[in-house]
Amino acid sequence: MIRLLLAEDQAMMRGALAVLLGLEEDLEVVAQVGTGTEIVPTALEVRPDVALLDIELPGISGLEAARELSAQLPECRVLILTTFSRPGYVREAMAAGALGFLAKDGPVEDLADAIRRVLRGETVLDPGLAAATLRAAPNPLTSRERDVLAASEDGSSIADIAQRLFLSPSTVRNYLSAAIGKTGTRNKTEAALTARRNGWLA
């Protein structure tokens, strides 16, 4: 019996997957969580064989949780399950010690099998996606550039961002200008969007 932890923020998706996986006779969902913060404590408590983690979660992201998990509970295999096949996500997932990376736009039928494969220690990763990730440029942004872009995502003015990050407006402007250059865009809105799409933020 493979013991599963399921982390997914959308209640209906979470519930549906839990029922579905529960139908397989070798799988058992032993824990379900809806936030990133709960993942590690719950995993330490229930000791699942495989953790199925969404990336976009309230609290900490599934990627951060994966990092924590492979440090604190290395016998638990991590399978990332996400809406977006962003190059940065794949890169981070592998670096975080995840064994598998599955996109939600694939068929459900693949899921149970992917779980069995990561349990056997096999890597689950679409070859095309792997190639695209290797082809794509790695994250060119510095830590501060990421912070500033993330803070600009809600359309805040430079003055707002400066206040929130305790920086001078000029400094913010400089970081934004650098980020705009590195992303090959023409203003902060575009820069934030492409950085997000590439999985370069948070």
Add this chain to the structure above:
Amino acid sequence: MIRLLLAEDQAMMRGALAVLLGLEEDLEVVAQVGTGTEIVPTALEVRPDVALLDIELPGISGLEAARELSAQLPECRVLILTTFSRPGYVREAMAAGALGFLAKDGPVEDLADAIRRVLRGETVLDPGLAAATLRAAPNPLTSRERDVLAASEDGSSIADIAQRLFLSPSTVRNYLSAAIGKTGTRNKTEAALTARRNGWLA
């Protein structure tokens, strides 16, 4: 046997729901589609009793499809199933002739029952959500203001938007200024975001 049409863009979610609903002995998923464009043709072919529609779909939106459906196939009840409980969405859904509106952040267990209820002609709509929708201001934007905001969502410059919509840059600036005023925001990025969040676009 209740015949269902299922429209949802995320393949895994769609597949999971199909399996799940198929387990109920009075339900039968007779068609699954992943785009908005397929909804009406498929419905006309398979004549489902209930159509379960996501809103955010490639091609036309679930709301537009709902409008078409209640015109061309009035005996088919529409249940909207969506990620976002935006006031504008609820308003549009009801105006489009949908009988039910269900958010994906609720438990899966509610879904089958909601389907049975819309089939009986009952309205499915969370009372709190209904109240919030009535409390919220209706869409204050004119058609052109919506167009311009939608075109500015990707961070385009005013010149870009003007070209795309065949308008003078000055006109675009005027519409944006009006939209910024009406949304109570301070620049086009914020305006586009709040308009989107309220379900005022597309």
Add this chain to the structure above:
DNA sequence: CCGCACCACTGACAATTGTCACCGCCGGGT
């Protein structure tokens, strides 16, 4: 120890954006 990259900041300048007053045109309602 030196170079290098990153962080934080300043000041100047140009380009873009946002505001406002104002124009004419059309269509619907009273």
Add this chain to the structure above:
DNA sequence: ACCCGGCGGTGACAATTGTCAGTGGTGCGG
């Protein structure tokens, strides 16, 4: 006939944003 609101536009002005060159300070690897 009249008013009103939406559409499309102009021009002027102020505010914000983006670019660039340059200043220091820090920490890390060769």
